[in-house]
Amino acid sequence: MKPAPFAWHGPTSVASAVATLAELVAGGAHAKVLAGGQSLVPVLAMRLAEPDHLVDINGIAELDYVRVSAGGDHAPAGVTVGALARHTTVLQHVEANRVQPLLGQALNLVAHATIRNRGTTVGSLAHADPSGEMTAVLALTSGSVTAVSVRGERVIPAAEFFVGPLESSLAEDELAVSAFFPAAPAGSGTAFVEMARRHGDYALAGVGAIVAPGAAGDGSVGGAAAPVTVRCGFLSVSETPLVLDLTQAWAAGPDATMAAARAAIDPGDDIHATAEYRRHLAGVLTVRAIRQALDAMGTEAAA
Amino acid sequence: MTSDLSIVAPAQTRRTVTVTVNGVRRSAEVEVRRTLSDFLRHDLALTGTHVGCEHGVCGACTVLLDGLPVRSCLLFAITAHGHTVTTVEGLGELRPDGSVRVSPVQQAFRDCHALQCGFCTPGMITTITAGLAANPHPTPQQAVDMISGNLCRCTGYQNIVEAVLRAAELMEDPDAPLPDEGFTDDPGETDRVGAGSAAGDVAGVGSAGGVSAARHTRGDRG
Numbered sequence: 001m002k003p004a005p006f007a008w009h010g011p012t013s014v015a016s017a018v019a020t021l022a023e024l025v026a027g028g029a030h031a032k033v034l035a036g037g038q039s040l041v042p043v044l045a046m047r048l049a050e051p052d053h054l055v056d057i058n059g060i061a062e063l064d065y066v067r068v069s070a071g072g073d074h075a076p077a078g079v080t081v082g083a084l085a086r087h088t089t090v091l092q093h094v095e096a097n098r099v100q101p102l103l104g105q106a107l108n109l110v111a112h113a114t115i116r117n118r119g120t121t122v123g124s125l126a127h128a129d130p131s132g133e134m135t136a137v138l139a140l141t142s143g144s145v146t147a148v149s150v151r152g153e154r155v156i157p158a159a160e161f162f163v164g165p166l167e168s169s170l171a172e173d174e175l176a177v178s179a180f181f182p183a184a185p186a187g188s189g190t191a192f193v194e195m196a197r198r199h200g201d202y203a204l205a206g207v208g209a210i211v212a213p214g215a216a217g218d219g220s221v222g223g224a225a226a227p228v229t230v231r232c233g234f235l236s237v238s239e240t241p242l243v244l245d246l247t248q249a250w251a252a253g254p255d256a257t258m259a260a261a262r263a264a265i266d267p268g269d270d271i272h273a274t275a276e277y278r279r280h281l282a283g284v285l286t287v288r289a290i291r292q293a294l295d296a297m298g299t300e301a302a303a
Numbered sequence: 304m305t306s307d308l309s310i311v312a313p314a315q316t317r318r319t320v321t322v323t324v325n326g327v328r329r330s331a332e333v334e335v336r337r338t339l340s341d342f343l344r345h346d347l348a349l350t351g352t353h354v355g356c357e358h359g360v361c362g363a364c365t366v367l368l369d370g371l372p373v374r375s376c377l378l379f380a381i382t383a384h385g386h387t388v389t390t391v392e393g394l395g396e397l398r399p400d401g402s403v404r405v406s407p408v409q410q411a412f413r414d415c416h417a418l419q420c421g422f423c424t425p426g427m428i429t430t431i432t433a434g435l436a437a438n439p440h441p442t443p444q445q446a447v448d449m450i451s452g453n454l455c456r457c458t459g460y461q462n463i464v465e466a467v468l469r470a471a472e473l474m475e476d477p478d479a480p481l482p483d484e485g486f487t488d489d490p491g492e493t494d495r496v497g498a499g500s501a502a503g504d505v506a507g508v509g510s511a512g513g514v515s516a517a518r519h520t521r522g523d524r525g
Contacts, residue, residue: 001357007314008335008381016310023311034382041338041377042358053314054335058382088371112452113437114365114372114430199451 003044006051012059014148018175022150024053025173031055033175035083038111038119039127055175060084063177068095077183078143079103083123083176087116087134099183101296102141102208105192106133112200125161126176128168131202131236133192135162139241140208140233143181147174155180162240188212189297191289194235195281197272204273205281206235207261209289211297214247227251228297230290237267237282250290257290258283320380324349325393335381340364342380343390351391353425355454362453365426366390372433391425394432407477408432411470412463414481419457427453431467440471 009024011017017033024031031053034040043049057063063084071077079096087107090096097104110116110124110133124134125145138145139158146155147170156169163169170176184190194206214227230250234242242265249260267278320337321330324347331346338357343349343366355361357376364375367389375388395403408431411417418424427450434449435441441449446467447460455463472479 002338002341003336005316005334005336007316008318008379009312009314010381011310011312013310016312019308019310020312023308034379037377037379037382038359038374041379045358045376055312056379056382112362113434114362114374114452115359117368117371118373118377199448 001045003041004047004050006044007053009053009055010059011055011057012061014060014062014175014177017055017057017060018149018173020055021173021175024055029053031172033057033126035123035126036086036119037123038115039124039129057083057175064089066090066093066096068093068099070099071183078141079181079183081121081179081181083120083178085121087111087119087121087124088113090121091116100141100181100190101184102137102190102192102210103181105190106137106208109133109192109194109196109200109203109206115200122176122179125179126168126170128162128164128166128240130162130165130238130240133194133203133206133208133235135241136206136208136233136235137192138179138181139243140210140231141181141184142243143179145170145176146178146180147171148177149174153177158241165239184210185212187298189293189295189299191292191296193285193289193292195285202272203236205237205267205278205285207282207285207289208233208235209286209293211290211293213297228294230257230293232261232286232289234261234265234282237265237278239266246286246290254287257287261286315381318381318384320384322380322383322385323387325389333380335379337380338376339366339378339380339383339388340375342383343375343388346380349390349392351425353422355422355426360454361423361426362430363423363426365429365453367429367433370433370436372430389429391428394428406432407473408435408466408470411466411473415462415466415469417459417462417466419459423453423455423457427455427463431470435467435471435474439474441467443468 009020011020021031030051032051034054034056063082065082066085067080069075069077079100081090087110091104091107121134124132125138144155144157145161161168189211192208194203196203210231212229214229230246232244232246244264246257246260249257262279262283265282267275269275315335317332317334319330319332329347333346340352340354343352352366352375353363355363359374359377365372366375369387394406397403408428430453446464449467450463
């Protein structure tokens with residue numbers, strides 16, 4: 001239960017970190033980036049991975065930020081989270097949560113406060129766990145991850161970032177420096193619900209929802225037929241974060257919505273729950289999330 | 304950008320780590336794979352921090368890093384270099400005569416018999432100390448959530464939850480009497496049976512939580 005020996009590198013700038021990664025990768029070394037360590041260190045302790053080198057980015061102060069953009073000519077509205085911003089920092093950032101309420105709604109469910117004090121939001125994205133709340137939020141909001149290497153910088157959309165369970169499209173020499181979560185659409189409502197055995201445990205299943213006034217609607221829900229667009233993101237029921245457009249299904253009613261969600265997911269069995277139970281749960285949680293999001297519509301002041 | 308070898312961070316396998324622990328600057332040269340929990344216990348001989356699962360699940364190794372609770376088994380000592388750490392040994396208050404006054408949370412654990420084997424206790428106490436700093440007046444449910452990341456193999460959770468509430472009470476009034484104090488000390492004074500409304504609330508919480516552990520540990524009120 002002790003990590004295997006490794007060599008440690010403590011860069012204090014992004015330029016130094018990516019130069020270090022490039023040098024190590026060019027030399028054929030197995031290098032990993034260490035940020036909060038709440039996922040990586042257990043993996044090292046159980047010796048599921050034995051990298052030769054760890055590039056510890058905890059000393060790179062320039063990556064410790066949360067920036068909120070109201071939108072304009074050069075940048076879309078949303079929240080940019082630096083690679084060293086802890087979950088707690090993002091959770092407590094009032095302006096960020098006003099612009100994209102899903103951040104706080106999901107972060108409240110990420111492990112325990114003690115873990116959130118160290119764990120980083122970008123690190124959890126790079127870990128690419130399909131049971132992770134923030135992976136689901138990035139996918140649901142159509143966010144992106146910005147990666148830097150000595151070869152340059154690239155912006156990777158969520159749909160291209162998650163390629164498998166615990167597998168991202170980051171190259172070995174790339175450092176994920178930030179994640180961008182677009183603002184919730186004007187007049188929209190959001191919700192994030194999950195079922196876990198204990199508060200803070202991994203969810204058996206979870207669903208995030210964004211409902212927004214439809215193209216023909218003005219946002220004032222005048223009757224049952226008021227058109228809304230419905231998007232849901234799922235966790236723990238697929239190999240990569242799954243996002244579904246359930247607008248048509250919701251127009252047909254809750255039962256149709258549950259059926260549509262259950263038909264689209266691919267949950268697995270484990271000691272915590274059967275696939276069948278997860279499928280059932282995902283359907284129930286989908287309707288619950290949509291209803292909560294509808295309740296929040298209008299009360300959540302979008303940017 | 305091109306690779307600039309002059310800015311490559313050098314590889315290190317051993318390093319002198321300096322941490323301010325409980326107000327004292329401490330240094331030791333360690334392997335870089337040394338976790339903060341092992342650093343505290345093996346290198347600094349501060350064995351109050353317990354190590355259970357070593358992968359961040361049990362919470363026994365929780366310490367305060369710059370005032371916030373963290374799992375010391377999930378942090379390399381080298382990452383904590385230059386930072387401030389508070390362990391369970393540092394929570395009491397040193398009196399001028401050299402004796403130590405235990406902290407409100409520690410006193411509450413004693414009052415509520417919130418430990419059996421004591422293995423989880425240091426992590427519970429550091430977690431609750433930080434939890435109450437953030438939320439000085441937790442509801443019973445918030446008290447449960449506060450310790451949901453810490454495992455107690457003795458399953459003494461009822462008393463630990465009571466200790467959270469008792470500690471909140473002690474932080475407000477260090478002399479807050481125990482719920483049964485008036486009853487045992489002075490059974491004649493019926494108006495002291497409840498020992499004040501705050502204490503009565505604590506006892507009520509125990510009852511609401513099912514079988515009240517308080518009834519077994521503090522004597523039957525009825």
